[in-house]
Amino acid sequence: MGMSVRSVRALLSARSFISRSCSLGVHTGVRAMECSKGVLFRQLFESSSSTYTYLLADASSREAVLIDPVLETVDRDLKLIEELRLKLTVAANTHCHADHVTGTGLLKKRVFGVKSAISKHSGARADILLTEGDAITFGKYCLTVRETPGHTDGCMTFVTGDETMAFTGDALLIRGCGRTDFQQGCSQKLYNSVHKKIFTLPGHCLIYPAHDYKGQTVSTVEEERKFNPRLTRSLEEFVEIMKNLNLPKPAKIDMAVPANLLSSGRVNRKCRTDTMDTQKSQWDHRRTPSWLTRPADGRSSASSGAESDSEGSSTESERVSPDVHPVTCPKTRGGAVLHPPHPQAPPRRPGIDTKALTTQRRITELNQQKEELKIELQLEIALLQGELQTEKERLHKHTAQLQTLQESKQKLTLSNTQQERVKLEKERLRVENMKTRWMERKKLSQTEEQTDTMLQLQQEKEALDSAVRAFEDWEFRVLEMESGLEEEKMEGETEREITREQHAINSSQERVRQLEQQLKEMQREKERKMSLLREEKRELLHQTHLILKENKLVSDWVNITGSASSMASLSPQTNHKAVQDMSNSTRRRSSHRKVTERPMSVQGLMRNPDTPPLPHSRHRLSNGNANANGFHTPTNSTCSSRAASPSLHLVNLVEIERKLREAKAERERLLKEREERKRLTVEDRQEEPDDPNTHAHLNTPAYTHLHSQGHTNSHSEEEPKEIHAQNSPEHGVPLFLTVNFDLRAHVENLGHGVAGCLGVQLSSRRCCGFLTKRGGRVKTWRRRWFLFDLDHRRLAYYTDQDEKKLKGVIYFQAIEEVYYDHLRTANTSPRPSLTFCVKTYERLFFLVAPSAESMRIWMDVIVTATDEHSRY
Numbered sequence: 001m002g003m004s005v006r007s008v009r010a011l012l013s014a015r016s017f018i019s020r021s022c023s024l025g026v027h028t029g030v031r032a033m034e035c036s037k038g039v040l041f042r043q044l045f046e047s048s049s050s051t052y053t054y055l056l057a058d059a060s061s062r063e064a065v066l067i068d069p070v071l072e073t074v075d076r077d078l079k080l081i082e083e084l085r086l087k088l089t090v091a092a093n094t095h096c097h098a099d100h101v102t103g104t105g106l107l108k109k110r111v112f113g114v115k116s117a118i119s120k121h122s123g124a125r126a127d128i129l130l131t132e133g134d135a136i137t138f139g140k141y142c143l144t145v146r147e148t149p150g151h152t153d154g155c156m157t158f159v160t161g162d163e164t165m166a167f168t169g170d171a172l173l174i175r176g177c178g179r180t181d182f183q184q185g186c187s188q189k190l191y192n193s194v195h196k197k198i199f200t201l202p203g204h205c206l207i208y209p210a211h212d213y214k215g216q217t218v219s220t221v222e223e224e225r226k227f228n229p230r231l232t233r234s235l236e237e238f239v240e241i242m243k244n245l246n247l248p249k250p251a252k253i254d255m256a257v258p259a260n261l262l263s264s265g266r267v268n269r270k271c272r273t274d275t276m277d278t279q280k281s282q283w284d285h286r287r288t289p290s291w292l293t294r295p296a297d298g299r300s301s302a303s304s305g306a307e308s309d310s311e312g313s314s315t316e317s318e319r320v321s322p323d324v325h326p327v328t329c330p331k332t333r334g335g336a337v338l339h340p341p342h343p344q345a346p347p348r349r350p351g352i353d354t355k356a357l358t359t360q361r362r363i364t365e366l367n368q369q370k371e372e373l374k375i376e377l378q379l380e381i382a383l384l385q386g387e388l389q390t391e392k393e394r395l396h397k398h399t400a401q402l403q404t405l406q407e408s409k410q411k412l413t414l415s416n417t418q419q420e421r422v423k424l425e426k427e428r429l430r431v432e433n434m435k436t437r438w439m440e441r442k443k444l445s446q447t448e449e450q451t452d453t454m455l456q457l458q459q460e461k462e463a464l465d466s467a468v469r470a471f472e473d474w475e476f477r478v479l480e481m482e483s484g485l486e487e488e489k490m491e492g493e494t495e496r497e498i499t500r501e502q503h504a505i506n507s508s509q510e511r512v513r514q515l516e517q518q519l520k521e522m523q524r525e526k527e528r529k530m531s532l533l534r535e536e537k538r539e540l541l542h543q544t545h546l547i548l549k550e551n552k553l554v555s556d557w558v559n560i561t562g563s564a565s566s567m568a569s570l571s572p573q574t575n576h577k578a579v580q581d582m583s584n585s586t587r588r589r590s591s592h593r594k595v596t597e598r599p600m601s602v603q604g605l606m607r608n609p610d611t612p613p614l615p616h617s618r619h620r621l622s623n624g625n626a627n628a629n630g631f632h633t634p635t636n637s638t639c640s641s642r643a644a645s646p647s648l649h650l651v652n653l654v655e656i657e658r659k660l661r662e663a664k665a666e667r668e669r670l671l672k673e674r675e676e677r678k679r680l681t682v683e684d685r686q687e688e689p690d691d692p693n694t695h696a697h698l699n700t701p702a703y704t705h706l707h708s709q710g711h712t713n714s715h716s717e718e719e720p721k722e723i724h725a726q727n728s729p730e731h732g733v734p735l736f737l738t739v740n741f742d743l744r745a746h747v748e749n750l751g752h753g754v755a756g757c758l759g760v761q762l763s764s765r766r767c768c769g770f771l772t773k774r775g776g777r778v779k780t781w782r783r784r785w786f787l788f789d790l791d792h793r794r795l796a797y798y799t800d801q802d803e804k805k806l807k808g809v810i811y812f813q814a815i816e817e818v819y820y821d822h823l824r825t826a827n828t829s830p831r832p833s834l835t836f837c838v839k840t841y842e843r844l845f846f847l848v849a850p851s852a853e854s855m856r857i858w859m860d861v862i863v864t865a866t867d868e869h870s871r872y
């Protein structure tokens with residue numbers, strides 16, 4: 001992402017984080033600020049929890065940091081980030097919030113490469129665990145970290161490099177401060193934090209809190225020093241005030257806190273319950289992600305630094321000192337805790353140890369997986385619960401709105417018609433009164449017969465008629481209204497609103513139903529996965545138990561048959577002769593490994609057409625030559641590879657004992673056979689002393705090569721033939737073991753344009769270049785300098801080209817397969833089309849090459865290290 005590791009001091013002293021004209025001159029408390037060549041700043045608000053989220057970005061590099069994102073507003077924030085063409089690199093929380101679920105977990109899911117950050121004292125999971133003095137960089141700017149505990153233990157204030165802006169979280173609010181009545185709250189601590197870490201900032205430094213409940217957006221250090229009603233008081237008074245705040249508990253606290261402890265990313269290794277490798281942890285502690293800078297005193301180590309976890313589950317050889325061979329020193333490799341040896345157990349045999357170690361390591365892995373899966377699923381559940389709660393709240397709001405609308409509709413209908421009816425009745429009375437009065441006057445006038453009166457009566461009659469007409473019209477309208485026509489017109493709008501609300505309620509109900517369903521499924525899934533892991537662990541434990549028993553049986557067998565070396569002392573000649581019926585592939589494998597420390601994968605066996613079904617005892621014994629244990633051969637049903645079903649490992653001890661007896665008999669038969677052959681060879685030689693074919697093979701280059709290494713002297717006559725067979729490529733030994741092997745020439749012969757391929761450096765013995773590697777446990781992608789080294793027989797990777805800082809080693813003998821990731825298993829790969837896989841017996845490595853040609857070269861190079869190459 002182009003962020004560089006710089007020392008905090010250098011950063012702080014070298015240049016200003018935000019130019020003063022920008023942060024003070026331009027910024028006037030509005031919620032957006034942008035400097036043409038400076039920092040881009042946005043203050044965003046989430047109304048249901050009154051939370052402020054802050055977006056800061058380097059306007060030129062476009063790298064951005066988001067502070068205190070809220071789950072519900074992640075879409076809004078991402079839209080803004082996209083609109084502003086920013087690259088979000090870090091999502092940081094000032095603390096573990098109690099009133100809302102953080103958006104960091106969701107942001108990490110939505111945006112590739114975003115790292116979460118929070119205080120290491122928060123107890124929450126995150127990619128970066130921050131401590132005092134750390135600096136989060138974005139482009140050429142940074143935020144320095146000040147620990148301001150009190151509201152919670154893990155509260156932090158992020159201060160811009162030039163100390164013009166401070167993001168105080170809940171430690172200091174505008175004219176207020178965070179409450180201290182839950183989540184490790186401590187008023188004394190908070191008072192000290194604010195006075196020592198915030199009030200000591202320059203007076204003009206702008207204060208941006210995590211919340212405001214009164215519509216305020218920004219303050220300054222000076223303002224708060226003068227006017228903060230709580231923090232201007234003495235410590236004692238402050239404590240008293242805080243004691244009497246009597247605030248209601250945040251509505252979401254029970255859901256938000258657990259979700260926030262989980263939702264930001266990877267596991268804080270310190271919280272793990274399983275055994276972790278001390279060696280590895282120390283190694284991890286030296287690492288610091290590039291966007292996080294640490295004070296130069298080395299005091300604060302990234303206890304769960306992103307890299308440390310990302311490569312944490314590397315093969316054992318990655319963790320070991322490069323000088324320690326993984327086979328010769330198994331216990332130092334994985335840090336996996338082996339069962340303590342049985343007090344009476346004889347010295348462990350390497351094969352059995354490896355098997356026990358593998359099983360034990362798998363158990364450790366399972367524990368880790370279980371822990372991680374549990375956390376992942378809990379997080380998913382918490383997120384779903386959060387979403388469900390939000391949806392339910394929405395539903396509740398819509399239902400309430402609908403109710404209000406229906407009530408008002410009812411009122412409207414009632415009041416309109418009723419009022420009209422009342423008025424109409426009044427009018428009716430008035431008109432009737434007029435009529436009565438007029439009738440009475442008319443009666444009187446008939447007796448008087450005066451012209452004036454007649455005229456007046458006529459006028460009154462006209463007035464009465466028009467009042468009657470008006471009344472009748474009105475009455476007609478009211479009748480119409482009552483019959484519904486008019487009501488519809490008036491209530492049309494309300495109706496539409498009601499329909500809208502009902503629609504919203506229906507979809508909200510549907511969503512709630514779906515979410516509840518999902519939640520149930522997720523809980524079921526969690527149960528199912530956990531029980532699968534439990535089951536596998538149980539079987540592995542059982543298997544370990546059996547291995548220990550097996551170990552004892554082997555030792556017993558050794559005791560019966562002589563010393564451990566008695567098997568190994570059988571000459572290659574004898575054994576190769578004895579196993580003539582064996583597959584070539586099996587022989588090849590055993591031929592170049594003094595100790596076959598890894599079982600062949602089942603997949604490998606299936607793919608090798610040469611592998612015949614062999615009688616167990618015979619096959620085992622034949623491999624015993626190379627193996628010295630007789631139980632770790634590919635076809636050994638008691639062991640097999642880790643790819644096989646665990647149930648295969650549930651051996652019948654009686655069966656083992658029977659096979660031991662068979663093996664012993666077989667060994668004796670072979671010894672006899674050897675003696676017989678020796679005798680015959682001596683006799684033949686005496687008969688045909690000049691036969692040129694007898695020693696023809698001694699002139700082969702392979703023989704010459706090994707002969708010069710003193711291999712021939714100690715062996716009997718047939719051995720060179722075997723050695724020759726072992727060293728010729730067509731017999732399947734790794735290519736690099738063949739004499740005069742030139743890696744570069746080999747790759748060129750395969751048709752690759754090595755010279756024109758940038759990014760790969762190839763010589764006769766080495767191949768190196770940058771590859772992007774996916775981490776083991778935490779799947780982050782990192783650029784590493786890879787070195788394929790024929791002389792050391794390993795593929796090592798370093799942080800950089802200078803090859804100073806070794807990050808991991810894949811020993812050739814651990815490599816099983818190399819293949820293109822055509823199934824896109826590495827679904828997060830930054831370049832799926834350039835992704836290939838290196839499978840070791842322990843782990844699958846996903847590597848991304850810089851170009852297609854370099855990928856092909858790398859794959860062909862690595863394949864030379866495998867003894868499976870003959871299959872390609």
Ligand SMILES: N[C@@H](CCC(=O)N[C@@H](CSS)C(=O)NCC(=O)O)C(=O)O
Binds near residue numbers: 099249250
């Ligand atoms: N009503 C809100 C919670 C309000 C609240 O308690 N705010 C906290 C910060 S969020 S944990 C606080 O410290 N307030 C201090 C104050 O003086 O208001 C909800 O239900 O979520």
